[in-house]
Amino acid sequence: MSQMVDTSADTDGAATIRNALTDKLLSAGVITSSVVERAFRVVPRHLFVPEGTPLEVAYNAHDSVATKRDRDGVIVSSISAPFIQARMIEQAGLGPGMSVLEIGSGGYNAALLAEVVGPHGRVVSVDIDPEVTDRARGLLDATGYSGRVTVIQVDAEDGVPGLDAPVDAIVVTVGAWDIAPAWLAQLSLDGTLVVPLRMNGITRSIGFRREGSHLVSTSAEVCGFVPMQGSGAHDERVFLLPDRRGSHVKLRFDGDVPQDMSLLDGVLATARTEVWSGVTIRHGVSFADLHLWFACFLPGFCKLAVDEGTDLAAEGEGWFPFGVVRGDSFAYLTVRPTREGVEFGARAYGTHGEAAATAMVEQIQAWDRRVRGGPAPTFAYWPTGTDRPETNEGTAVLEKTHGLLTISWPAAP
Incomplete structure (x- = not known):
């Protein structure tokens, strides 16, 4: 059953603390564009978290909020911390009129994306868990975003049905061990993939763009996410x-x-x-x-x-x-x-x-x-079937199911 919320709960107090959060993310350089700033000022995050969550927790820059746990109490779905949501949307390079696929649903991040791409853009949000997609639909409907976000229950590892054209960006909001070929097939040739990629247990949200037959990183952020479920799962x-x-x-x-x-x-x-x-x-x-x-x-x-x-x-x-x-x-x-x-x-x-x-x-x-104090490492992904890259002693190569990941460390000055 879809969960409904009372939109009148967006009180002056909530707006004040939401603006304070946005100001903090701006001053820290986490938010860098006006469209993302506006989205964070407009979308009522506290209406997407579980009932009873204090405003101070809902709007804490570094707090994720669990929305579902398994029988052992392990978090399997959550609303990510505002700082990483802002960074990942900035990594995606989205703007008005663009299209975006969100892999890993919840409602709030999709609402932010809807504000960023505007009324002429397109947002599709998918999740493998029907409870998660039902909850997201209900919350998006209650907060006025149901007409601007399409929510689909599907295992995105195999692709998302109904996308009539490649999207400008894919934002993955669950921890991924690999990059599914289906994602690249549904991403436009000049599009951006933002994915929290696990590398031998360490995760970075990496922004990738195509360069010839492979992907190269345009940005990377420290992060942590609940692991992907379904056929793309990779258990420790x-x-x-x-x-x-x-x-x-x-x-x-x-x-x-x-x-x-x-x-x-x-x-x-x-x-x-x-x-x-x-x-x-x-x-x-x-x-x-x-x-x-x-x-x-x-x-x-x-x-x-x-x-x-x-x-x-x-x-x-x-x-x-x-x-x-x-x-x-x-x-x-x-x-x-x-x-x-x-x-x-x-x-x-x-x-x-x-x-x-x-x-x-x-x-x-x-x-x-x-390398300490030097330039940040860069990442590249080489899908299976492409030529293996040439590497040097400053480059690590990690074998993945669908390709190779390289991590290159420039020497410190």
Whole structure:
């Protein structure tokens, strides 16, 4: 059943906080065009979130809002944080009169897109989940956008029926492991694809345009999204390492899994070792590119999740969920305080823990020496059937189902 909302709930208070959010996104350089600014001032985000969500949460620049969970409580659908919605619409380069396909529905982002392309533009929003599309239709109808957005329940991996012409942009609002050939078939030759692409567990929202037979990036933003469902899904492989209390450290692999993970049995009962890099960073400075560097150049890279009560969890904020497996040992990223910030290092468990920690530290040092502070990496996608690209030591190549992804790191000056 479609969910209806009371549009009279768009009170002066909501308008005030919505304008404050828009002002913040403008001043931070997240919104850069007048059409996106207007959309964020006009569309009532609080009418698309679940009933009872406080306005301060609905309009927090960095808060996503869950709209559906599975039986285990895992979020399977959400309204993304305003900052990444604004950036992705800007990445798409949309304007009045253009056409856009949104993959991953919810209602609010489609309403923003409708405002950006205007009454002469076209917005098609699709989702694999009928509950999500029913909810989106109801909310778009209640807020006056049903005539400006077409909502379709379909698995977009195989293409969207009813598109009578290629669209000017495709905006994917779920985490994708690969780029479906059907998307490229339904994108105009000079169109833009914006997709939160998973690269060995690390996600970036990448704006792609065609260059000859392949795609090249025009922009990239740090982000996180719920994973895609359906035939385009790509599940991580998770390995549980029990500690002496029965709690677990979970190692999550998005790409290749090291051989014979059984070598890690009992690893948390071994003595912990640590290795420090000498590489420091000031408080408040992002080091998200280091995570992507690991994903590119650290064999055995994985992400970590820990149960409460493990020794690792007891370290508090001194560790980060990025690790590496080497045979019977594993290491994870950690920091220790310095006078003006922190120093990067690695802590490890296992008979050869020092070697695992050293492998991670060597990549921290390589990142610092070769690319830190330099130009951002660029991305290219080479569909199956196109010529394999020439690469150098600063380029990582990730094999995907439907093609190859290259990540090229320009040297720091």
